[in-house]
Structure formats: C-alpha cells, structure tokens
Amino acid sequence: xxxxxxxxxxxxxxxxxxxxxxxxxxxxxxxxxxxxxxxxxxxxxxxxxxxxxxxxxxxxxxxxxxxxxxxxxxxxxxxxxxxxxxxxxxxxxxxxxxxxxxxxxxxxxxxxxxxxxxxxxxxxxxxxxxxxxxxxxxxxxxxxxxxxx
Numbered sequence: 001x002x003x004x005x006x007x008x009x010x011x012x013x014x015x016x017x018x019x020x021x022x023x024x025x026x027x028x029x030x031x032x033x034x035x036x037x038x039x040x041x042x043x044x045x046x047x048x049x050x051x052x053x054x055x056x057x058x059x060x061x062x063x064x065x066x067x068x069x070x071x072x073x074x075x076x077x078x079x080x081x082x083x084x085x086x087x088x089x090x091x092x093x094x095x096x097x098x099x100x101x102x103x104x105x106x107x108x109x110x111x112x113x114x115x116x117x118x119x120x121x122x123x124x125x126x127x128x129x130x131x132x133x134x135x136x137x138x139x140x141x142x143x144x145x146x147x148x149x
Contacts, residue, residue, distance in 0.1 A: 011023040011027075012148065013029055013055050013057070013066065015054070015055075015066070015068070015122055016068075016117075016120055017117065017118065017120060018149055019117050019120070019122070019147060019148070019149055020147070020148050021055075021057075021066060021122075021124075021146050021147060022145075022146040022147075022148060023057065024059070024137070024146075026059045026060060027057050027058070027059045027064070028057070028058060028059075029055055029056070029057055030056050030057070030058050031056075032053055032054075032055065032056050036053065036056045036065075037053055039063075040053045040056070040065045040067070040125070041053075042083070043082045043083055043110075043125060044080075044082065044083055045080075045083045049069060049072045049076055049077055049080050050069065050070040050071065050072070051067035051068070051069045051070070051072075051077075051123050052067060052068060052070065053065055053066075053067050054066050054067055054068045061128055061129060061130050061133055062126060062127060062128035062130070062133055062134075062137070062138075063126070063127050063128075064124060064125070064126045065124070065125040065126075065127075066122065066123070066124055067122075067123040067124075067125070068120075068121065068122065068123070069114070069121040069123050072121060073096075073116075073121075074093065074094075074095065074096055074097065074098065074099055074114060074115075074116050074121070075095050075096070077099065077114050077121070077123065078091075078093050078095070078099035078101075078114070082101075082103055082110065082112065082125075086103035086104065086105050086110060087103060087104050087105070088101060088102070088103050089102045089103060089104050090102040092140060096116065097115065097116050098113070098114060098115045098116065098144070099112075099113075099114050100112070100113045100140040100143070102134070102138075107129055108127055108128065108129055109127070109128050109129070109130065109131055109133075109134035109135075109138075110125065110126065110127050110134075111124075111125075111126045111134060111138035111139070111143065112124065112125050112126075113126075113138075113140065113143040113144070115144070115147065117147075117149075122147070124143055126138040126143070
C-alpha cells in the first residue's frame with residue numbers, strides 16, 4: 001500500500017502574530033543584504049518616519065519590499081511621501097487602518113500599501129518597470145488580499 005500526502009498550503013512570509021504575506025508564483029524571498037537596504041532606503045527622506053526593511057521579495061519584473069514601521073501610525077506614514085522625485089498618482093486611506101498610494105516616474109511604477117494589524121504596522125513598497133504588472137499585482141485589492149491571519 002502506498003500512501004502519499006500533499007500540502008496545498010500557499011507559500012507565504014510570516015511577519016508577526018500569525019500574520020503572513022502570500023507569495024505569488026514566481027516570487028521568492030531573497031536575502032536582505034546591504035545593496036537591497038540601500039535601494040529600499042533611497043526611497044525615503046532621512047529623518048522622517050522609520051521603516052526598517054524586514055523582507056525583500058523578487059520576481060522577474062518587480063520587487064516587493066516589506067518594512068515594519070517603528071513608533072508610527074497610519075496617519076503619519078500616509079503623510080510621508082516617497083523621495084526620488086516621484087509623482088504621486090493615487091491615494092486612498094481611512095486614516096487609522098490602512099493607506100494605499102501609487103507613484104510614477106519616467107521608467108518605474110510604485111505602489112505603497114500600509115496596514116494596521118492590532119497596532120502592528122506593515123509597510124509594502126512594490127516597484128516595477130511595467131504599468132501592467134503594477135496595475136494588476138499591486139492594486140490595493142491585490143495587495144490587501146495577500147495578507148492572511
């Protein structure tokens with residue numbers, strides 16, 4: 001008799017308190033090294049809110065950075081803009097539980113999504129050179145649906 005078990009559990013990144021971020025096909029968690037920290041930190045003005053890089057996820061045409069903000073709130077995070085002279089193209093928030101912003105530069109599309117889970121914040125910065133990828137994978141609903149308890 002041959003017995004086989006398979007697990008249908010989705011790949012995900014455990015963040016905290018059983019909150020996880022679901023990985024899509026083709027995505028992999030990569031080591032957070034000095035270079036990735038430099039790229040991530042270049043998006044922020046020095047001295048504003050602190051959002052240390054926690055995880056970095058790579059795929060063919062995009063990168064997702066996950067940060068865990070320190071001593072901040074959704075309101076404070078939403079009032080902060082990304083650096084690098086990016087043009088903000090969309091903003092949505094309820095001021096306490098989440099916010100979502102999109103930015104565009106001449107050759108890149110960016111989405112920022114932050115969410116409050118029981119007074120613990122998660123910050124997602126997704127970047128891609130493709131408008132199609134950004135619109136499909138990094139819209140507010142898609143990013144929100146990737147978080148699971």
